[in-house]
């Protein structure tokens with residue numbers, strides 16, 4: 001019986017060999033990539049769902065992005081507490097799509113960046129390849145009031161829905177009962193975008209909303225997600241070019257917006273933190289993390305608490321993560337030292353067009369952002385720290 005770690009090592013080696021052979025071909029989207037995974041699975045005598053559960057979830061690396069759950073054509077997986085569970089084992093048709101879609105099984109793949117971005121992304125200054133970077137914010141006071149930073153994400157989505165750039169968007173939302181526990185949501189109306197505005201610092205598997213979009217036959221979809229989800233989306237779009245089912249994600253996802261992300265916390269950990277700082281979680285309506293934890297309460301009060309005691313409740317899977325700035329999104333956004341504006345990194349022509357149209361139609365206002373600005377310096381530093389962070393190799397070995 002091979003251990004999960006052995007399997008992961010071998011899969012990673014096989015993947016590297018295939019990537020190497022692909023570099024020597026004119027068409028990187030070759031069918032051989034898919035064949036490579038098929039051979040890898042044969043070698044370990046495992047089906048795709050077993051590699052997902054043993055090799056990725058079992059080694060603690062699963063980010064919870066839900067790409068595998070979303071892509072599985074026979075609905076093998078349930079999504080339980082941030083992870084896929086192969087509940088319906090006998091449904092598996094061994095199509096290998098789940099392993100194709102899993103970012104954690106493509107650790108040595110540098111091609112995905114080239115497949116995701118285009119020649120507009122000529123700059124690389126330490127926060128992923130990009131074309132241009134701005135500060136932006138909504139021109140609408142209600143959006144500004146309800147959003148996390150400058151309301152750029154919500155404004156872009158509202159513009160895109162109103163102007164028929166998209167028919168729906170995959171986001172995260174909460175309920176009034178559990179305002180700190182987000183869940184994925186497929187929205188069709190601009191008002192629903194607004195009700196999803198703001199950031200929740202526990203995990204929401206937004207890609208699950210893509211499954212609903214597929215089933216409902218949505219033609220043009222926008223996707224918002226943290227970096228691990230954007231990477232899952234990119235593998236859904238680019239790793240399985242020969243499979244009609246996966247082709248859907250390439251054809252119907254019109255744009256992606258990635259949120260900068262240093263970490264998320266477990267829900268139970270967040271509750272413990274509130275207990276430690278003497279705040280009743282039921283009184284909390286919003287959290288903003290800006291080097292410290294800014295907590296807005298139902299009664300209108302705002303309290304500021306230190307961030308350090310919250311770190312111990314970081315979701316373990318986030319310790320493996322190297323992507324801070326959503327390097328593969330069409331547009332990446334964050335709010336580092338920006339005081340009500342959103343840092344907006346345009347990475348593709350699709351992102352540039354969306355952003356410029358929203359600005360020209362009056363949804364957004366912009367400010368130039370120099371590379372010498374504090375926000376950019378901080379962004380570069382946080383990207384570097386995350387890339388250089390020493391990840392645990394294997395849970396149980398060095399955690």
Ligand SMILES: Cc1cc2nc3c(=O)[nH]c(=O)nc-3n(C[C@H](O)[C@H](O)[C@H](O)COP(=O)(O)OP(=O)(O)OC[C@H]3O[C@@H](n4cnc5c(N)ncnc54)[C@H](O)[C@@H]3O)c2cc1C
Pocket residue numbers: 146147148149150151152153154155171172173182196197198199200201202203204206224225226259260261262263264333334335336342343
């Ligand atoms: C978990 C998390 C960690 C983050 N970490 C950082 C950071 O370290 N540094 C930084 O500069 N910025 C970080 N951000 C991004 C920042 O909080 C803002 O989302 C960003 O600046 C855009 O602001 P906005 O006002 O334009 O977005 P808004 O208009 O408020 O829209 C935000 C969008 O994010 C979606 N969303 C909210 N919570 C989640 C979630 N948990 N998972 C997926 N989607 C969600 C909402 O559905 C909404 O559409 C983080 C965001 C999240 C969700």
Ligand code: SF4
Pocket residue numbers: 047048049071072073074075076077091092093094095096097098099
């Ligand atoms: S049917 Fe395909 S995608 Fe679903 S679990 Fe099996 S191999 Fe993975």
Ligand code: SF4
Pocket residue numbers: 052056057061062063064065066067068069083084101102103104105232
């Ligand atoms: S695709 Fe995402 S959710 Fe599925 S195993 Fe890989 S990291 Fe986890």
Ligand code: SF4
Pocket residue numbers: 063203226227228229261262263264317318321322323
């Ligand atoms: S730190 Fe990485 S793995 Fe964790 S939620 Fe953010 S992007 Fe995903």
